[in-house]
Amino acid sequence: MVTVHARRAVGVTLEQVASLANVSRATVSRVVNGDRRVGEFSRVAVEAAVHELGYVPNRAARSLVTRRSDSVAVVIPEPSAQVFGDPFFPRVLRGISDALAEESMQLVLLMPQGRTDEGRVGRYLAAGHVDGVLLVSLHGSDPLPGALQHDRVPVVVGGRPRGSGIPYVDVDNRGGASSAVQHLLERGRQRVATIAGPQDMAPGADRLAGYHERLALAEHASDPQLVETADFTLDGGRDAMARLLERAPDLDAVFVASDLMAVGAMAALRAAGRAIPDDVAIVGFDDSPLTTTTQPPLSSVRQPIEEMGREMTRLLIREIRSLGGPPRRVILDTQLVVRESSVADAGGDDSRG
Amino acid sequence: MVTVHARRAVGVTLEQVASLANVSRATVSRVVNGDRRVGEFSRVAVEAAVHELGYVPNRAARSLVTRRSDSVAVVIPEPSAQVFGDPFFPRVLRGISDALAEESMQLVLLMPQGRTDEGRVGRYLAAGHVDGVLLVSLHGSDPLPGALQHDRVPVVVGGRPRGSGIPYVDVDNRGGASSAVQHLLERGRQRVATIAGPQDMAPGADRLAGYHERLALAEHASDPQLVETADFTLDGGRDAMARLLERAPDLDAVFVASDLMAVGAMAALRAAGRAIPDDVAIVGFDDSPLTTTTQPPLSSVRQPIEEMGREMTRLLIREIRSLGGPPRRVILDTQLVVRESSVADAGGDDSRG
DNA sequence: TTGAAAGCGCTACCAC
DNA sequence: GTGGTAGCGCTTTCAA
Numbered sequence: 025m026v027t028v029h030a031r032r033a034v035g036v037t038l039e040q041v042a043s044l045a046n047v048s049r050a051t052v053s054r055v056v057n058g059d060r061r062v063g064e065f066s067r068v069a070v071e072a073a074v075h076e077l078g079y080v081p082n083r084a085a086r087s088l089v090t091r092r093s094d095s096v097a098v099v100i101p102e103p104s105a106q107v108f109g110d111p112f113f114p115r116v117l118r119g120i121s122d123a124l125a126e127e128s129m130q131l132v133l134l135m136p137q138g139r140t141d142e143g144r145v146g147r148y149l150a151a152g153h154v155d156g157v158l159l160v161s162l163h164g165s166d167p168l169p170g171a172l173q174h175d176r177v178p179v180v181v182g183g184r185p186r187g188s189g190i191p192y193v194d195v196d197n198r199g200g201a202s203s204a205v206q207h208l209l210e211r212g213r214q215r216v217a218t219i220a221g222p223q224d225m226a227p228g229a230d231r232l233a234g235y236h237e238r239l240a241l242a243e244h245a246s247d248p249q250l251v252e253t254a255d256f257t258l259d260g261g262r263d264a265m266a267r268l269l270e271r272a273p274d275l276d277a278v279f280v281a282s283d284l285m286a287v288g289a290m291a292a293l294r295a296a297g298r299a300i301p302d303d304v305a306i307v308g309f310d311d312s313p314l315t316t317t318t319q320p321p322l323s324s325v326r327q328p329i330e331e332m333g334r335e336m337t338r339l340l341i342r343e344i345r346s347l348g349g350p351p352r353r354v355i356l357d358t359q360l361v362v363r364e365s366s367v368a369d370a371g372g373d374d375s376r377g
Numbered sequence: 378m379v380t381v382h383a384r385r386a387v388g389v390t391l392e393q394v395a396s397l398a399n400v401s402r403a404t405v406s407r408v409v410n411g412d413r414r415v416g417e418f419s420r421v422a423v424e425a426a427v428h429e430l431g432y433v434p435n436r437a438a439r440s441l442v443t444r445r446s447d448s449v450a451v452v453i454p455e456p457s458a459q460v461f462g463d464p465f466f467p468r469v470l471r472g473i474s475d476a477l478a479e480e481s482m483q484l485v486l487l488m489p490q491g492r493t494d495e496g497r498v499g500r501y502l503a504a505g506h507v508d509g510v511l512l513v514s515l516h517g518s519d520p521l522p523g524a525l526q527h528d529r530v531p532v533v534v535g536g537r538p539r540g541s542g543i544p545y546v547d548v549d550n551r552g553g554a555s556s557a558v559q560h561l562l563e564r565g566r567q568r569v570a571t572i573a574g575p576q577d578m579a580p581g582a583d584r585l586a587g588y589h590e591r592l593a594l595a596e597h598a599s600d601p602q603l604v605e606t607a608d609f610t611l612d613g614g615r616d617a618m619a620r621l622l623e624r625a626p627d628l629d630a631v632f633v634a635s636d637l638m639a640v641g642a643m644a645a646l647r648a649a650g651r652a653i654p655d656d657v658a659i660v661g662f663d664d665s666p667l668t669t670t671t672q673p674p675l676s677s678v679r680q681p682i683e684e685m686g687r688e689m690t691r692l693l694i695r696e697i698r699s700l701g702g703p704p705r706r707v708i709l710d711t712q713l714v715v716r717e718s719s720v721a722d723a724g725g726d727d728s729r730g
Numbered sequence: 731t732t733g734a735a736a737g738c739g740c741t742a743c744c745a746c
Numbered sequence: 747g748t749g750g751t752a753g754c755g756c757t758t759t760c761a762a
Contacts, residue, residue: 037738037739037740038739038740038741039739039740047748047749048748048749048750049739049740049741049749049750049751050741050742050748050749050750050751051747051748051749053740053741053742054741054747054748057741061747061748062747062748063747063748066747066748080500080504080505081739081740082441082738082739082740083437083440083446083506084436084437084438084440084441084446084738084739084740085437085441085738085739085740085741085754086739086740086741087436087437087740087754088435088437088438088441088738088739088740088741088753088754088755088756089739089740089741089742089753089754090740090741090742090754091754093436093437095485098486100467111464111466113464113466113467114453114466114467117486117488118488118490121486121487121488122488122490125494125497130485131485131486131487132448132483132484132485132486133451133470133474133484133485133486134474134484135470135471135474135475137471137475141478144478147433151433153436258669258670284666287670291672313637314667314670316611317611317640317667317670317671318670319644390754390755390756391755391756391757392755392756400732400733401732401733401734402733402734402755402756402757403732403733403734403735403757403758404731404732404733406756406757406758407731407732407757410757414731414732415731415732416731416732419731419732434755434756435754435755435756437754437755437756438738438754438755438756438757439755439756439757440738440756441737441738441739441740441754441755441756441757442737442738442755442756442757442758443738443756443757444738
C-alpha cells in the first residue's frame with residue numbers, strides 16, 4: 025500500500041473511504057464520529073483509509089442531517105468595539121476562540137453597526153444558522169439577548185445584562201472596586217473620593233457600589249461630595265477630577281472606575297499642583313497597557329478577560345447540549361495590581377485578590 | 378390572507394413556500410436566488426409566501442449543492458493580537474465585517490496560538506471549509522499564505538507579506554514616514570533621528586525606508602548615528618532614545634516608528650532634561666489613542682485601518698469569483714496628524730496626506 | 731416560463 | 747458489529 029502524501033482534501037467523500045477500507049459508509053461514519061460499536065479490525069482499516077486519502081468530513085452535508093451547525097456566533101455591537109486603549113476585545117475573543125477550538129466549533133463573528141443592523145443580525149441568528157450566541161455587551165440595555173432567548177436560541181452574555189434570567193459571565197466589579205478602596209484605606213488615606221462610570225452601565229454601577237460597600241465596611245461615612253461620575257473617556261476623567269478638587273480640596277485619594285479616566289484625572293491633579301501619590305493617591309480599573317505609560321505608573325484592578333471568554337463559551341456549550349436547568353452565571357475574580365500611584369513611600373509591590 | 382407575524386424561521390423549507398405559492402420548488406429557488414427567468418405572477422406569489430412564512434434558506438443544504446460555503450476565514454496569528462494600546466485589531470475586523478455583510482458572507486474567525494495550532498488551522502482551511510482566507514499578519518515570515526496559495530485557496534494578506542505573488546493590502550508606510558520627516562524638516566529641524574521597528578517586519582523596514590528616502594530628497598546626508606532600531610515596545614523605545622542621545626547629543630528631532638515606542642522615547646527625553654518640542658521634536662506612527670494621553674500630545678501618522686479591512690475583503694471576493702489575472706495589491710494613503718510634540722511655537726493644527 | 735427529478739455527502743435507523 | 751438505505755433542503759439540469 026503506497027501512502028500518498030495528503031493533498032488538498034476537497035472532494036474526498038465517505039464513499040471513497042468506505043470503498044478503500046472495504047467497509048460500508050455507515051461504518052466509516054461511525055469511526056469518524058467516535059462511535060464505540062465498531063470492530064477493532066474495521067476501525068484500523070478505516071483510519072488508514074482516512075489518513076491515506078486525507079479525508080475531511082463535509083460540514084455542510086453533516087449539518088444538513090444533524091441539524092447542528094457546530095458553530096457559535098459572537099456578537100459585538102458597535103459601542104463595545106470602541107473601548108479605547110485597552111485591548112479588551114482581542115482578549116475576550118482569544119478566550120472564546122481557544123475554548124471553541126477545543127470543541128471543534130467554529131467562531132462566526134458579527135459586528136452589527138447600529139440598531140438596524142442589529143435587527144438583521146437578530147433575524148440571522150433566529151434563523152438557526154448557528155447553535156448558540158455569545159454576546160459581548162457593554163451597554164446592558166441591549167434588546168438582543170432577550171429577543172434571542174424568546175426565540176429559544178441559546179445565548180450567554182459577557183458582562184451583567186439588564187434583564188434577569190439570562191446566563192452571563194461577569195467580572196467581579198464590586199469586589200475589584202472594594203479591594204481598591206480597601207488598599208487606599210490601609211495606606212492611611214482618610215478622604216477617598218471616586219470617579220464612577222455611567223450609572224446606566226453595569227460596570228459603572230457595580231464599581232460605584234463596591235466603593236460604597238467598602239467605605240461602609242470601614243465605617244467611613246460616604247460623603248456625596250466625594251463622588252463624581254464621568255463617561256469612561258479621558259476628558260471626562262479630567263473634568264470630573266477638576267470638579268472633585270473644587271468641591272473637596274481636602275481629598276487625599278481617588279478610586280477611578282477606568283484607567284483611561286484615571287489618566288485624565290492624573291492630568292487634572294498635575295494641573296492643580298497635587299503630587300501623586302504624596303498628596304493624592306490614585307487607583308484605576310482595567311490594568312490596561314496605559315498603566316505603565318503614566319508618570320508615576322498607575323495602580324489598577326486587573327480583570328481576567330481571556331478567562332471570561334472561555335467561561336462564556338463553556339456556559340454556552342452546556343446550554344446548547346441540554347436546554348434546561350436554571351440559568352447559570354459566573355462571576356470572575358479581579359486582582360489589584362499596586363504600582364507607584366498609590367504608594368507614598370517608594371515601597372513594595374504587593375497585590376491582593 | 379392573514380399575515381402571521383414572522384416567528385422563528387427554523388424548519389420552514391422551500392417545499393412549504395412552494396406549496397403555499399402554488400409553484401414548484403424550482404421556481405421558488407429561482408426567485409430566492411434572483412434568477413431573471415421567472416414570470417411576474419409567480420414571482421409575486423413566491424415573495425408573498427416567503428414573507429408570510431418567514432422563510433430563510435438553509436445554508437447547509439445550499440452549500441452541499443453549490444460547493445460554496447459563503448464564508449471567509451479571518452486568520453489572526455498570535456503575535457498580531459498583542460498590539461498594545463492601539464485598537465488595530467477591532468478596527469480591521471470592523472472593516473472586514475462590513476464588507477462581508479454587504480455580500481451576505483460569513484466571517485469565521487481563527488486565532489491560532491503558536492505553530493502547531495497554525496498547522497491545524499492550515500489543514501482546516503485547505504479542507505475547503507471556507508471560500509477564501511484573509512490573513513492579518515504582522516510578521517511577514519508566516520508560512521501560511523504560501524501554503525494556502527499552493528493549495529489554491531484564495532487568500533489576501535493585510536500588510537506586505539514576505540513572498541511575492543500574493544495579493545495584499547498595505548498602508549503606505551514609506552509615504553507616512555516620509556511625510557513625518559518632511560514635516561520635521563519644514564519646521565526647521567536639522568538633525569532628524571529615527572527609532573525604527575524590527576527590520577524583519579515589513580512595517581519596520583518600510584518606515585525606515587521612508588525616513589531615508591525623504592532625507593535623500595532633501596539632500597540631507599543620512600547619518601547612521603541617527604538611526605536606532607527597537608522592538609515596537611515602550612521599553613524598547615525608551616532605551617533606543619537613550620542610546621541616540623548618547624551617540625548624537627545634538628539631535629533636534631526624532632521620527633519614531635510607533636506611538637508606543639514614542640511614549641517610551643518621550644520618557645527618555647524627559648529623563649535627559651530635553652524639552653519637547655523645543656529641544657527635540659517628535660512624531661510617532663499609528664495615531665493611536667495614546668497620542669492624546671502624552672504630555673505634550675504626540676504628532677503621529679494615521680493609518681486607514683477600517684479601509685484596509687474593507688479593501689482586503691474586496692480583493693478576496695474578486696479572487697474567489699474568478700481565479701485568474703495578476704495578483705492585485707493595494708496601498709492605502711496615510712495622513713500626518715500634527716500635535717504639539719512637533720511644533721515649537723504653540724502653533725496651528727495642519728495636516729497632510 | 732415552469733416543473734420533475736436527480737443528486738450533493740452525510741447520519742441514523744433498522745435489520746441482520 | 748455491520749451494512750443497506752432513506753432522507754436532510756437545496757440547486758440544477760433536462761423536458762415540456
